[in-house]
Amino acid sequence: MLLAIDAGNTQTVVGLYELDDEPVPGAARRCEDGLLDHWRIATAADRTSDELAVMLQGFLAFRDTSLDDIDGIAVSSGVPRITASLRDLADHYLDFDPVVIEPGVRTGIAILYENPKEVGADRIANAVAAFELYGGPTIVVDFGTATTCDAVSANGEYLGGAIAPGIEISMDALVGRAAALRAVELKEPRNVLGKSTVESIQSGAVYGFAAQVDGLCDRIIDELGHKGDGNHKRTAATARRIRAGATALASDSGGPATE
Numbered sequence: 001m002l003l004a005i006d007a008g009n010t011q012t013v014v015g016l017y018e019l020d021d022e023p024v025p026g027a028a029r030r031c032e033d034g035l036l037d038h039w040r041i042a043t044a045a046d047r048t049s050d051e052l053a054v055m056l057q058g059f060l061a062f063r064d065t066s067l068d069d070i071d072g073i074a075v076s077s078g079v080p081r082i083t084a085s086l087r088d089l090a091d092h093y094l095d096f097d098p099v100v101i102e103p104g105v106r107t108g109i110a111i112l113y114e115n116p117k118e119v120g121a122d123r124i125a126n127a128v129a130a131f132e133l134y135g136g137p138t139i140v141v142d143f144g145t146a147t148t149c150d151a152v153s154a155n156g157e158y159l160g161g162a163i164a165p166g167i168e169i170s171m172d173a174l175v176g177r178a179a180a181l182r183a184v185e186l187k188e189p190r191n192v193l194g195k196s197t198v199e200s201i202q203s204g205a206v207y208g209f210a211a212q213v214d215g216l217c218d219r220i221i222d223e224l225g226h227k228g229d230g231n232h233k234r235t236a237a238t239a240r241r242i243r244a245g246a247t248a249l250a251s252d253s254g255g256p257a258t259e
Contacts, residue, residue, distance in 0.1 A: 001036070003056070003070055005086065007077035008122065009145040010168070012043045014059060019071060030133070037063055045081040049088035056089075073098040076125040101125055110157045119158065123150050127158045137224060139217050145169060147209065149216040151224060159224070162216050167209050174201070 004015040015038040039059045047055075053067065060066050073090060075098050077083040083100060090098045101107065101121040109128050113119050126140040127150055136154045141147070143166065150161030165173075167186065175183050184198045192207055194200030 001065065001070055003073045005073065005075045005077070006122065006125070007043060007075070007079050007082040007086070009078055010043055010166075011144075012041050012082070014039045014041075014056065016060070016063060016065075043079060043082065045079050047082070047085060049085045049092060052085055053089050053093050067093050070094065072096065075100045076121040077101075078120050078122055108156075109152075112157050112159055123148055123161065124158065126150060127152045131156045139220055141213055141217070143167060143209075147212070149213065149220060151220050153224075162220075164212060164216075167205060170209075171201075171205060 002017040002019050004017060006013045006015075016036045017034045018036055019034070037059075041055065057067055060069070073086070073094070073096075075083065075086050077086070077100070083102075086098055087100070090096065099105070101124055103117045107124055107128050109124070109131065111119055111124070122142065122144070123140075126142055126148075130136075130138045130140045131152045136152045136156060138152045140150045140152065140161075142150075145166045145168075147164045147166050148161055149164075151159040153159055171183070171186065175181055181197065181201065184201045186205055187202060188206050189199040189202040191199070192203050194203045
Protein backbone atom coordinates (compact mmCIF):
# COMPACT_ATOMS: atom_id res chain seq x y z
CA MET A 1 0.00 0.00 0.00
CA LEU A 2 1.02 3.59 -0.68
CA LEU A 3 0.62 6.66 1.51
CA ALA A 4 0.30 9.85 -0.53
CA ILE A 5 0.79 12.94 1.65
CA ASP A 6 0.00 16.48 0.53
CA ALA A 7 1.27 18.93 3.17
CA GLY A 8 -0.05 22.40 2.48
CA ASN A 9 0.36 25.56 4.51
CA THR A 10 -3.08 25.22 6.09
CA GLN A 11 -4.06 21.55 5.87
CA THR A 12 -2.39 18.21 5.25
CA VAL A 13 -4.20 15.47 3.35
CA VAL A 14 -3.21 11.80 3.60
CA GLY A 15 -4.42 9.23 1.08
CA LEU A 16 -4.09 5.46 1.39
CA TYR A 17 -3.83 3.65 -1.95
CA GLU A 18 -3.86 -0.02 -2.88
CA LEU A 19 -0.96 -0.61 -5.25
CA ASP A 20 -2.21 -3.96 -6.53
CA ASP A 21 -5.25 -2.56 -8.36
CA GLU A 22 -4.86 -3.10 -12.11
CA PRO A 23 -6.52 -0.58 -14.44
CA VAL A 24 -9.40 -1.90 -16.51
CA PRO A 25 -8.38 -1.93 -20.22
CA GLY A 26 -10.20 0.78 -22.14
CA ALA A 27 -11.78 2.30 -19.02
CA ALA A 28 -11.31 5.99 -18.21
CA ARG A 29 -8.90 6.53 -15.37
CA ARG A 30 -10.12 8.29 -12.25
CA CYS A 31 -8.23 9.94 -9.41
CA GLU A 32 -10.10 7.66 -6.98
CA ASP A 33 -8.72 4.47 -8.54
CA GLY A 34 -7.02 2.45 -5.82
CA LEU A 35 -7.91 4.95 -3.08
CA LEU A 36 -8.87 3.08 0.09
CA ASP A 37 -9.32 6.03 2.43
CA HIS A 38 -8.16 9.57 3.05
CA TRP A 39 -7.81 11.90 6.03
CA ARG A 40 -7.43 15.67 6.45
CA ILE A 41 -5.63 17.34 9.39
CA ALA A 42 -4.46 20.85 10.22
CA THR A 43 -0.87 21.50 9.22
CA ALA A 44 1.34 22.18 12.25
CA ALA A 45 4.95 22.80 11.31
CA ASP A 46 6.18 22.03 14.83
CA ARG A 47 4.84 18.45 14.84
CA THR A 48 7.66 15.96 15.31
CA SER A 49 8.19 12.79 13.31
CA ASP A 50 7.01 10.75 16.30
CA GLU A 51 3.76 12.73 16.55
CA LEU A 52 3.14 12.26 12.83
CA ALA A 53 3.82 8.54 13.17
CA VAL A 54 1.25 8.25 15.97
CA MET A 55 -1.34 10.12 13.90
CA LEU A 56 -0.71 8.00 10.79
CA GLN A 57 -0.82 4.81 12.82
CA GLY A 58 -4.16 5.89 14.26
CA PHE A 59 -5.61 6.63 10.82
CA LEU A 60 -4.37 3.32 9.44
CA ALA A 61 -5.98 1.48 12.35
CA PHE A 62 -9.38 2.52 10.96
CA ARG A 63 -8.53 0.32 7.95
CA ASP A 64 -7.19 -2.54 10.11
CA THR A 65 -3.68 -1.89 8.89
CA SER A 66 -0.50 -0.25 10.19
CA LEU A 67 2.74 1.40 9.10
CA ASP A 68 4.23 -2.10 8.77
CA ASP A 69 1.92 -2.69 5.79
CA ILE A 70 3.01 0.43 3.91
CA ASP A 71 5.22 -0.20 0.87
CA GLY A 72 5.86 3.42 -0.11
CA ILE A 73 5.28 7.07 0.74
CA ALA A 74 4.94 9.90 -1.78
CA VAL A 75 5.18 13.44 -0.40
CA SER A 76 4.18 16.80 -1.86
CA SER A 77 4.99 19.46 0.73
CA GLY A 78 5.13 23.22 0.77
CA VAL A 79 6.27 23.28 4.40
CA PRO A 80 9.99 22.47 4.79
CA ARG A 81 9.71 21.49 8.47
CA ILE A 82 6.94 19.02 7.67
CA THR A 83 9.05 17.59 4.84
CA ALA A 84 11.94 17.07 7.26
CA SER A 85 9.67 15.40 9.83
CA LEU A 86 8.28 13.02 7.20
CA ARG A 87 11.81 12.07 6.17
CA ASP A 88 12.64 11.38 9.82
CA LEU A 89 9.45 9.34 10.16
CA ALA A 90 10.42 7.13 7.25
CA ASP A 91 13.94 6.77 8.64
CA HIS A 92 12.75 5.71 12.10
CA TYR A 93 9.65 3.65 11.35
CA LEU A 94 9.99 2.35 7.79
CA ASP A 95 12.54 0.47 5.72
CA PHE A 96 12.58 2.85 2.75
CA ASP A 97 12.97 6.51 1.86
CA PRO A 98 9.93 8.58 0.90
CA VAL A 99 9.58 9.91 -2.64
CA VAL A 100 9.51 13.68 -2.16
CA ILE A 101 8.59 15.98 -5.04
CA GLU A 102 11.46 18.47 -5.12
CA PRO A 103 14.13 19.80 -7.49
CA GLY A 104 16.07 16.92 -9.02
CA VAL A 105 13.24 14.39 -8.85
CA ARG A 106 12.07 13.15 -12.24
CA THR A 107 8.31 13.63 -12.46
CA GLY A 108 7.97 12.96 -16.19
CA ILE A 109 6.86 16.51 -16.92
CA ALA A 110 8.98 19.32 -18.38
CA ILE A 111 8.78 22.53 -16.34
CA LEU A 112 8.94 25.56 -18.64
CA TYR A 113 9.62 28.08 -15.89
CA GLU A 114 12.47 30.59 -15.83
CA ASN A 115 13.67 28.91 -12.64
CA PRO A 116 12.08 25.44 -12.33
CA LYS A 117 13.20 25.22 -8.69
CA GLU A 118 10.71 27.96 -7.80
CA VAL A 119 7.66 25.87 -8.75
CA GLY A 120 5.93 24.48 -5.67
CA ALA A 121 5.64 20.73 -5.23
CA ASP A 122 1.84 21.02 -5.07
CA ARG A 123 1.69 22.74 -8.48
CA ILE A 124 3.93 20.09 -10.03
CA ALA A 125 1.84 17.28 -8.52
CA ASN A 126 -1.34 18.91 -9.82
CA ALA A 127 0.11 19.20 -13.32
CA VAL A 128 1.38 15.61 -13.41
CA ALA A 129 -1.93 14.21 -12.15
CA ALA A 130 -4.07 16.34 -14.46
CA PHE A 131 -2.11 15.38 -17.56
CA GLU A 132 -2.00 11.71 -16.57
CA LEU A 133 -5.75 11.59 -16.02
CA TYR A 134 -7.07 14.00 -18.65
CA GLY A 135 -4.32 14.80 -21.12
CA GLY A 136 -3.76 18.31 -22.39
CA PRO A 137 -4.09 21.14 -22.85
CA THR A 138 -5.41 21.40 -19.30
CA ILE A 139 -5.83 24.17 -16.73
CA VAL A 140 -5.62 23.09 -13.08
CA VAL A 141 -7.24 25.30 -10.45
CA ASP A 142 -6.18 24.64 -6.86
CA PHE A 143 -8.08 26.31 -4.01
CA GLY A 144 -5.73 26.26 -1.05
CA THR A 145 -3.96 28.82 1.11
CA ALA A 146 -3.34 30.41 -2.29
CA THR A 147 -5.53 29.99 -5.36
CA THR A 148 -3.42 28.81 -8.29
CA CYS A 149 -4.28 28.39 -11.96
CA ASP A 150 -1.68 26.38 -13.87
CA ALA A 151 -1.55 25.28 -17.49
CA VAL A 152 -0.29 22.03 -19.00
CA SER A 153 0.32 21.77 -22.74
CA ALA A 154 -0.87 19.07 -25.12
CA ASN A 155 2.63 17.61 -24.88
CA GLY A 156 2.54 17.38 -21.09
CA GLU A 157 4.68 20.44 -20.37
CA TYR A 158 4.10 22.63 -17.33
CA LEU A 159 3.69 26.08 -18.86
CA GLY A 160 3.35 28.25 -15.76
CA GLY A 161 0.38 29.85 -14.10
CA ALA A 162 -1.02 32.45 -11.75
CA ILE A 163 -1.04 32.70 -7.95
CA ALA A 164 -3.68 34.70 -6.06
CA PRO A 165 -4.52 35.03 -2.35
CA GLY A 166 -6.65 32.11 -1.23
CA ILE A 167 -10.30 32.35 -0.33
CA GLU A 168 -10.02 31.56 3.36
CA ILE A 169 -7.08 33.86 4.07
CA SER A 170 -8.85 36.63 2.13
CA MET A 171 -11.95 36.12 4.26
CA ASP A 172 -9.82 36.18 7.42
CA ALA A 173 -8.19 39.43 6.29
CA LEU A 174 -11.60 40.99 5.57
CA VAL A 175 -12.99 40.12 8.99
CA GLY A 176 -9.77 41.14 10.72
CA ARG A 177 -9.59 44.57 9.07
CA ALA A 178 -13.32 45.49 8.95
CA ALA A 179 -14.66 46.02 12.47
CA ALA A 180 -18.33 45.81 11.46
CA LEU A 181 -18.01 42.50 9.59
CA ARG A 182 -17.91 39.03 11.09
CA ALA A 183 -16.91 35.57 9.94
CA VAL A 184 -19.57 33.71 7.95
CA GLU A 185 -19.96 30.20 6.57
CA LEU A 186 -18.53 29.89 3.09
CA LYS A 187 -21.52 28.68 1.06
CA GLU A 188 -23.53 29.76 -1.96
CA PRO A 189 -26.11 32.43 -1.01
CA ARG A 190 -29.70 32.56 -2.25
CA ASN A 191 -28.95 35.44 -4.62
CA VAL A 192 -26.01 37.38 -6.01
CA LEU A 193 -27.59 40.51 -4.52
CA GLY A 194 -27.36 39.67 -0.83
CA LYS A 195 -30.26 40.75 1.38
CA SER A 196 -28.18 40.73 4.55
CA THR A 197 -24.58 41.35 5.51
CA VAL A 198 -24.00 37.60 5.80
CA GLU A 199 -25.40 36.91 2.32
CA SER A 200 -23.50 39.86 0.86
CA ILE A 201 -20.19 38.51 2.19
CA GLN A 202 -21.06 35.03 0.94
CA SER A 203 -21.94 36.42 -2.49
CA GLY A 204 -18.69 38.33 -2.73
CA ALA A 205 -16.69 35.30 -1.65
CA VAL A 206 -18.37 32.60 -3.73
CA TYR A 207 -19.21 34.54 -6.89
CA GLY A 208 -16.26 36.89 -6.62
CA PHE A 209 -13.70 34.11 -6.51
CA ALA A 210 -15.65 32.18 -9.14
CA ALA A 211 -15.36 35.21 -11.43
CA GLN A 212 -11.65 35.40 -10.63
CA VAL A 213 -11.19 31.80 -11.75
CA ASP A 214 -13.22 32.39 -14.92
CA GLY A 215 -11.20 35.48 -15.72
CA LEU A 216 -7.85 33.78 -15.20
CA CYS A 217 -8.88 30.72 -17.22
CA ASP A 218 -10.12 32.93 -20.08
CA ARG A 219 -6.87 34.90 -20.13
CA ILE A 220 -4.76 31.73 -20.02
CA ILE A 221 -6.74 30.24 -22.91
CA ASP A 222 -6.38 33.46 -24.91
CA GLU A 223 -2.64 33.55 -24.28
CA LEU A 224 -2.19 29.93 -25.34
CA GLY A 225 -4.44 30.31 -28.37
CA HIS A 226 -6.80 27.46 -27.43
CA LYS A 227 -10.52 28.04 -27.76
CA GLY A 228 -12.82 25.54 -26.08
CA ASP A 229 -10.58 22.51 -26.58
CA GLY A 230 -9.01 22.36 -23.13
CA ASN A 231 -9.87 20.78 -19.80
CA HIS A 232 -10.45 22.68 -16.57
CA LYS A 233 -9.84 20.67 -13.41
CA ARG A 234 -10.05 21.79 -9.81
CA THR A 235 -8.55 20.52 -6.58
CA ALA A 236 -9.23 20.98 -2.84
CA ALA A 237 -12.46 20.76 -0.89
CA THR A 238 -13.13 24.51 -1.26
CA ALA A 239 -13.74 23.99 -4.99
CA ARG A 240 -17.07 22.34 -4.26
CA ARG A 241 -18.33 25.64 -2.84
CA ILE A 242 -17.05 27.73 -5.74
CA ARG A 243 -17.85 25.36 -8.59
CA ALA A 244 -21.51 26.34 -9.04
CA GLY A 245 -20.59 29.94 -9.77
CA ALA A 246 -17.59 29.38 -12.00
CA THR A 247 -18.30 28.81 -15.69
CA ALA A 248 -14.85 27.29 -16.23
CA LEU A 249 -15.54 24.60 -13.64
CA ALA A 250 -19.26 24.07 -14.24
CA SER A 251 -18.88 21.03 -16.52
CA ASP A 252 -15.98 19.49 -14.59
CA SER A 253 -16.51 15.90 -13.46
CA GLY A 254 -13.59 15.60 -11.08
CA GLY A 255 -10.20 16.82 -10.02
CA PRO A 256 -6.77 15.41 -9.32
CA ALA A 257 -6.12 13.26 -6.29
CA THR A 258 -5.87 16.15 -3.86
CA GLU A 259 -9.63 16.77 -4.20
